Amino acid sequence: MDQDKLHLALISSPGMGHLVPVLLLANRLATHHHLHVTILAVTTQTSPVESHLLSSLTPSTLIHLIQIPSPPFSHLLLPDDSVVTRLAIMMREAARAIRSAVSAMPRRPHVLISDLFSTDSLPIADEFGMQKYVYVPTNARFVALTMYLHVLDKEVEGQYVDRVEPLVVPGLVPVRGKDVPDPMLERGNRQYDEYVRMGVNFANLSDGVLMNTWRDLDRRSLDALKCDGILRPVLKVPFYDVGPLTRDGYPTPLEGIEVIEWLDRHPVDSVLFVSFGSGGTLSGRQLTELAWGLELSGQRFMWVVRPPVDGNAKDGTFFTAGIGSTGPMPTFLPEGFLNRTKDRGLVVPLWAPQVKILNHRSVGGFLTHCGMNSIHESIRGAVPMIAWPLYSEQRLNATLLTEELGVAIRPEVIPAEEEVGRVEIEKMVRSLMESQEGKRMREKVKLLSLSAKKALEINGSSYKSMCEFISSCEMKMKSA
C-alpha cells in the first residue's frame, strides 16, 4: 500500500440497499481518484446475490473488504420496532466491533465515512486521529430535511402529517406533511427519535456530508445547504454532491433476453415500464385497478408483477403467468387481461433487468415507486416518470421529480394511503405517453440525463465536488 496515499474506511450497514451504495462510492474513489479504500461491511448473512455483488463491485486492488458479523441486539428491541429502529440499534451495538477492526488495521485509515445508520461510530475516528464524514446515498432535499428536523421538532406541534400548512425548511420547496419520510410519520415512535438523532449526528459528529446527487438534479436544496445565509449557519458542515453513482446492471435471475427481444419489436418511446423496486408490492385491489388502468389506456406496457402484499399468490399460478404467457392467470388480474393485452403488454413475474430496459429505445415512460436508484436509472435512460411512491423517503423523492424538476406526473392521492383508481391511472398513462405534457417531460429528462453524465466527467460538478472533498482530506492528512 502506498503510504502517502489517502486511505478511507467506509462503514456499511447490512442489506443490499445499504451495501451497494457504499460499494459504488468505494469504486469511484478507487477507480477515478486512485485512493485506498477499506469497506467495513456489517453483515447479517451474505446471500449468493450479495456475494456476487461484493466480488463484481470490488474489482480494484485498491479496495479491501472487511466483513463484520452483526452483534446480538434483539434484547434491546421492542416487539413493534420498525426496520429503521432495528438497524439503528444494531449499528450502535456494532460500534465496538468496528472499533476493533479499525484498531487492528496494519495501516490506519485517514478518514472514516459512516452510512446513514452508522453515525454513532463516528467518535471512533476521534480516538484514532481520523477525519469523519457521512455518506447519504440520496438527494440533498432528504439530507436538508433530516438535518433540520431537530429544529422542526422544537417549533412544530402535533403530528406533521396532520398539518394543512406545509413544513418550512429555509431554502427548500416546502414539504407537505403527507410527503415526509416514513420515520417522521409518527412522532413519539422510536424510529422518529432515531431519525432526529441521525440528523443531529450529521452536523455534530461529522466533518461533512457526501450525497449521491448532482447539481442539476437538486439545485435548490444544494443551494440551501451550501450557500451562506440559508441553512448553512444551522447545519454547519460542508456538503459534497458526488453523484449520480449508479450501477450499470444488477445480478438478475433472468437473463432478460426475451424481455429485450420483446422491446425490440416496438417503436421508439412507445412502451411504459412498470415496476416497484426490488421488493415493492401493491394490494390485490390496487393491482387489479392498475391492470384496468393499463388496459384502458391502450398504451404498450411492460409490467414487473409481484404477488400482492395481502396474499393471493396461489400455488404457483402466479409464476406460470410468465413472459408472454396467456396461460393460467393470477387471481388478482382481471379475467382475460393477459389475453386482451397480449399484443401490446408483457407481464414479467417478479424481476426484470431494469437498467437494460430503461436504456432501451422503445421505453418512453416509467411508472416507478420512486426509489432513488430507480430515479437515477430512469434519468440516465432519459425516461420520464409516473411517480407512485410507496414508503421510506419516496414521497419526498416524488415531489422533487414533479414540483422541482417537472419530469414526472403523480396521482392526486398518496398511493400508500388511498387506492389509485383505474380512470386516474388511464389518464396519467395517456398523459405521459401521448400528450404534449409528456413530450415536454421527455425533453426535460433528456437534458437532465445529459447533465448527469457531464456531472461525473472531469471538471463536471460532481467530479469537482469529489475533488474538493479529497483535497480537504489530503490537506488535513498532511497537517496531522
Ligand code: UDP
Ligand atoms: N431492480 C431490478 N429489477 C427489478 C426490480 C428492481 O433490476 O425487477 C433494481 C433496480 O434497477 C434498482 C434496484 O433494484 O437498481 C431498486 O432500487 P431502488 O432504490 O429503486 O428501490 P428499493 O428496492 O431500494 O426500494
